[in-house]
Amino acid sequence: MTRMWPPGGGTRRPLAPRVAASGEPVDPARIGQRVVRRRAKGMDVSAVAAALEEARFDARQDSRHEHLADDDRGRAELAEWERLHQLLAAAAPGTVYDPDADDVVQAELAAEAAAAATREAELREAARIAARADELQALRELGTLEQAEPREGDEAVRDELTRRAGGYVQGDVDAWLA
Structure with missing residues (x-):
């Protein structure tokens, strides 16, 4: 059998330059x-x-x-x-x-699809929280926060507003949410 130089030139091929999708770790x-x-x-x-x-x-x-x-x-x-x-x-x-x-390949593909669906759901939830935080911040700036009705999940929005404020707990948002 004839060997290629450098050794192993036949098994492993160089990768084409590729940019990983956002959030996709290179493995x-x-x-x-x-x-x-x-x-x-x-x-x-x-x-x-x-x-x-x-x-x-x-x-x-x-x-x-x-x-x-x-x-x-x-x-x-x-x-x-x-x-x-x-x-x-x-x-x-x-x-x-x-x-x-190949059962192993199919199981990996199913796991990857499930992980992608989970990441997508997390991204949608983070976008929803950010949009609601923007909405509440705008109402707050207009002085009409008290007129808005709290919604399910607004606790996460409160946490987002606190994070945006650098950890400062905003009393008016807490009072509104209570």
Whole structure:
């Protein structure tokens, strides 16, 4: 088998420059898993075994370099190749890897969707609180705060107004809310 120079040039590919979406943390291990899954799509057990050997070679090479020794992405790629090899070795002969049929991938996608929905709900709630705080602040400045009716969730709005005031508890807002 012919090796590429530098060693491991075939397993790990450089990432295209990418800007993370706002609030999305960059996780090198997660990136490594996704790269492996994309590469492995359509591979049979022998092709995955060859890729696993390349990943093991890369890991041995990386362990010799201090700046690569703590490479989360490399470890995650190796672990994913090992998992896929075990998955296909236990499957019927001739089975090829399909991420759409991989229970682990589907569980991760479901968890990511649930987390995204939770983040979206939190953002909507924070926007609602900020808008209500703006409304109450405007009424306060007009001197008509007492005429407004408190709503469910205004305790969070009070906390937002207090935060905006630098921690100063505003007596008129407290009296209105009570």
